[in-house]
Amino acid sequence: MAYLSYLIDNYVTLPAISLFLHAHRTSWHDNLFGLDAPSMLRRVNLSRVLDQGYTNLRCGWAPGCPAHIHPGEGPFDAAKPEQIIFGEAWAELFPLAEVPEVLSQPCCAQFAVTAETVRRRTRAEYVFWRDWLLGTELEDEVSGRVMEYVYQCGFSFLQSPLVIAVLMRKGIDIFTGSPVHCLSEEDCYCSGYSMCFDQPGQFRTFINGVNRWNELNALVNDEANSTEPMWLPWSKS
Amino acid sequence: MVALVEKLEASSPPSNLKQSDEPLWGEASPDLVRLVELSREMRTLGVWLVEQEEYVKNKPWQP
Numbered sequence: 001m002a003y004l005s006y007l008i009d010n011y012v013t014l015p016a017i018s019l020f021l022h023a024h025r026t027s028w029h030d031n032l033f034g035l036d037a038p039s040m041l042r043r044v045n046l047s048r049v050l051d052q053g054y055t056n057l058r059c060g061w062a063p064g065c066p067a068h069i070h071p072g073e074g075p076f077d078a079a080k081p082e083q084i085i086f087g088e089a090w091a092e093l094f095p096l097a098e099v100p101e102v103l104s105q106p107c108c109a110q111f112a113v114t115a116e117t118v119r120r121r122t123r124a125e126y127v128f129w130r131d132w133l134l135g136t137e138l139e140d141e142v143s144g145r146v147m148e149y150v151y152q153c154g155f156s157f158l159q160s161p162l163v164i165a166v167l168m169r170k171g172i173d174i175f176t177g178s179p180v181h182c183l184s185e186e187d188c189y190c191s192g193y194s195m196c197f198d199q200p201g202q203f204r205t206f207i208n209g210v211n212r213w214n215e216l217n218a219l220v221n222d223e224a225n226s227t228e229p230m231w232l233p234w235s236k237s
Numbered sequence: 238m239v240a241l242v243e244k245l246e247a248s249s250p251p252s253n254l255k256q257s258d259e260p261l262w263g264e265a266s267p268d269l270v271r272l273v274e275l276s277r278e279m280r281t282l283g284v285w286l287v288e289q290e291e292y293v294k295n296k297p298w299q300p
Contacts, residue, residue, distance in 0.1 A: 034283065195293055206289050209282055216279040223272040230239055230276060233283030234290075 003109075003147075004130040011123040014115035017049050021057070021110045026229055029108035031060050031214055032193065039234035043193045044112060053117035054155040056181060057110040059188035064107035066182050069149050071099050082145035085138065089146045092132055094153070100179035106188075109148040117155050152181040245273045246280070 003020050019041065026035045033039035040057065049055045058064075063079070071086035082089070087099045129147075136143050183191075186203045190196035197203040217229050224230065248258040251270060265273075 034286070195290060197293055198296070206286070209286050209289070213279060213282050213286060216275055216282065220272060220275045220279060223268060223275065224238055224242075226238075230242065231280065231283070233280075233287050 001130065001133055004126050004133065007118055007126045008123060008130065011119070011126070014118055017046060017112055017114055018118070019044070019057070019112045022108075026232070028214065029058065029110060031058070031210070032189070033234040034213060034232045035217065035229055036232045036235055039232065040193075043195075045192055045194050046112075048191050049112040050114055053114050054152065055112045055192060056106050056152065056183075057112060057192075058106040058108050059183075059185045059192065060106060061182060061185060062107075064149075064182075065104045067102045067104055067180075069103040070101065071103070080145070082142050082149070085142065086146060086149075089136070089138070089143070090150070092136075093129060093146075093150060100153075103149045103153070103179040105149065105152045105181040107148065109144075109151065111151060111155075113155050120155070153179050241269075242273055242276050245269070246277050250274075250277075 006018070006020075007014075021037055021041075022029065025037055027037070028035060030037045030040050033043065044055075044057065069080060069083050069086055071090060072084065072088075074084050076084050086103070090097075090099045133143055133147065138146070185207065186197070189203070189207075197206065213233070220230055221227060245261060245265065248261050249255040251262055251265075254262060262270075
């Protein structure tokens, strides 16, 4: 809702790149650099954002990739409550496009997008999507999840919903229109954050360390009855 | 809590306790001891992670 309102209110005067994040400083959503959003933001490769037009800020695949949402597939899955209603929601959001067989991108609805990419859609379309959010009878946590998995589509599709529908019916993957947006974690760190490892296994060792740090943080928080990390390794760099 | 954990982390560990640190650890509960151990591991690993980033970013081939 806040994202769409920002796009609607600032449609004409958007900066070259807009970054959309949650309001909290630390979260498991920002699991790249010690759960710390500012540390992540300082490292975003803005040249890549300009080049790609849309970049998911998260590299980790869980949850969200490689094949996450199968619209309409039952039975109800509490881990992805949006899945079972996704087909209907999609039809309301993108009336002219066929429902994709699967939608995937790293979770959590945090991304960078260029003004040019945003403006591939008309302001009226963002208003239309926001009206859907306001009017749907879905619970907020479910409608929010629907939006989480359509941003890559909304920003990536070509301008005309009709063109999109035709291309999708022909099975043409138009990156720019792919409902699946799952860059390998290693490529994401390299191209998205300029952390490129050259030796085989070096990245896996690093990411295992990141994951272990995240586990330790959860254990420490649990022991200390805290919700904030006791300290952040990257906060001063 | 954070200050106490940091103080304990900076002292000698229970497994190799110096006499001067005994009062500090004397009343530490098992839960606190575990918290300090976890925090110490977390800090050590955090330093290593930051070093890894510096290492890859300072390589000449870095794009």
